[in-house]
Amino acid sequence: MSTNEQDFAALDLAARLAAEYRRDIAAAETVPVAGYGEIHARFDGPVPEHGCDAPSLIAELDSGARDGLRGIVAPRFYAWVNGSSHIAGVAADWLTSAWGQNGAGIPMSPASAAVEAVAARWLLELLDLPAESSVGLVSGATVANFVALAAARGEMLHRQGWDVEADGLYGAPNLRVLIGADAHNTVFSGLRYLGLGEKRVITIATDSLGRMLPGDLERALKASSDPGIVIGQAGQINTGVSDPFAEIVPMTHAAGGWVHVDGAFGLWARASEKHRHLLDGIEQADSMAIDGHKWLQTPYDCGFTIVRHEAAHRRAMDMQASYLTRDNAEFRHPGAYVPELSRRARGFAAWAMMKRLGRSGIAQMVDDDVRIAQAMAQGMAAIPGVEVLNQPELNQFMVRFGADRGEADGDRLTQATVDRIQQDAVCFMGTALWRGRLVMRVSVCSIATTDEDGRITVDAVRNAWEAVQACC
Ligand SMILES: Cc1ncc(COP(=O)(O)O)c(C=O)c1O
Known part of the structure; x- marks a missing residue:
């Protein structure tokens, strides 16, 4: 038919x-x-x-x-770290699908390649990152981490005269991976895909909120002359804090290493004058991962890998074939920075959201969400029997219920309260584990959330907690 x-x-x-x-x-x-x-x-x-x-x-x-x-797109949705698939991005995404463009390269879709190149440049400017960086548009931060770590692995071995892209890891010089104790699970997936092993890492101690301790990193770096890939993060998934980049990046570079930063949501703090200081020093890092479908509010399937060493990025990802002509050597080839050949023309929706919000709109959204998160955390901390584990410096915080009744009871009551909140359906929360304890994790990552939503949410949490205390 x-x-x-x-x-x-x-x-x-x-x-x-x-x-x-x-x-x-x-x-x-x-x-x-x-x-x-x-x-x-x-x-x-x-x-x-x-x-x-x-x-x-x-x-x-x-x-x-x-x-x-x-x-997920509702204003009082705080579970996981999800953006709101802004309607402007959705509309651009519909056109992308209707046009049926394959984002593999310039000959297949000149428009896709050109708009993607603009989106890539805009991203670097919005985040105030070095203009010479290369950017790959991928499906999300998991893949963005993987791509960046592939570039890191290749470059670290290349500097020792080993061509991992050609010869693989068989007989390769040793490589160390140093990673904070509270890193996100997805970076371990990247290590697994790359044959670096998710267990063969050196774990760097963190502070009570999950920031890498520079002293511990320095000791670990000095313990061996093997080159190291240090994996830091901008935005810890539970606490929202970032590693002290102004210390860890120079220290890693002095030891001949590469710093990769998982900044799935937290890297957007760079777009805000008010909050960018949290990421001081990050601009010197070698690679980063960031999502569009979190704080940029694009529809799903939008992440970016940013690498300061374009040649390493290309060596790790570029793929050529006789039928994929490269007549325009002066232009950016979208396929050179990503693992897929045929792919969604992701640049259209990314460009659309940057155009829709503009520099000031993105900064305002970040500032608003942080302010709302801070007010919510304060409101919840004032409820008797409720413990807010961290006053957020960004958009993430954790809450425990009945913690004064002991660890096991605290876990049980926290679960019961989150269940009750979900049942009441005024807002939506989820749980997570933090240092072995169950917490309600709150993420304010949507452009749709308002200060009034924050107040309604605090009331909903209070009501649910009172109902749980009455029955459990
Ligand atoms: C810190 C961090 N890194 C990586 C990821 C994975 O991102 P994605 O789900 O877009 O692959 C997430 C997702 O929440 C995250 O918060």
Whole structure:
């Protein structure tokens, strides 16, 4: 069945349904009504023998999935670290899909390559990072970390006369990976993919909030002459704090090493005059990972790898084939910095969000979210029996309930309160483990969240905690 006129109606229908969803979501419950099993049963069945028209299937998709959607774009959604898929980015993303562009290279889509190049430059300018850095647009920070670590591995071995891209790791000189004790799990995935081993790392001690201790790093660096890749972070997932880059970067460079920074959300603090001091010294780091689908509010599938050594980045990722012509050597080739060949033309949505918000809008959003997080943390700390584990310097903080009743009871009551908050559906929170204790982790990472949402959230948390105390 070919596309027919009737199929085009699916585009209008999808636009109408999407707008309806987004208009309703501010007032909607923040939890899905239907769970996995129910939704699965609705969609499951034999493979369709015959096709159907596009508008019918879009209507079926919407009616079948809608009540099982998590309210991630709702203003009082604080679980995990998720942006709000801003409508401007969504609209650009729709066009990207409708245009059917393959972002692999300039010949396949000159427009995609050109807009991506602009988005890459804008990103460096917004974050005030060295203009000579190369940028790869990937699916998210997990892949961004992996790509950067591939460049780091290649460069560190290259400096010792070893070509890991050609010869692999068999018989390669030794390489050390030094990493803070509170690093995000995804960097370990990167190490695993690269044959560096997720367990073969040297763990650097951290302070009570998760910042690397420079003295411990210095000792570890001096313990061996093997070159080291130091993995720091801008924005610890639970506390939001960043490593002391002004100390750890020069110290690593003096030891001949490479500093990679996982800055999935926290690197956006560089875009704010008020908060960029938290990342002083980061501009000297060798590579970074940052997400668009967190604090830039792009739709999902948007992360960036930033590498200060373009040749190392290209050596690790570039792939060429006779049919992929490179006539325009003076232009940036999008495929040279990422692991995929065929890929979503991610530059369009990234460009759209930077254009929609502008430098001042991005800074304002970061400042607003930090202010709201700080006010929420203060509000919750004032509730009897509630312990706020860190007053946030950025947008993340942790809360325990009934901690004065002992560790095990604190875990139980924290879980019960988060369950109750989810049931009440005024806001949505999740849990995490911090130093072996269960916490409610709060992430304010959405442009949709307002000061009033913050106040409503504190009341919702108070109500849930009172209900739990009354029954448990
Ligand atoms: C600090 C940090 N690093 C990496 C990631 C992984 O990012 P992504 O889910 O975009 O791959 C996250 C996700 O929350 C994160 O917070």
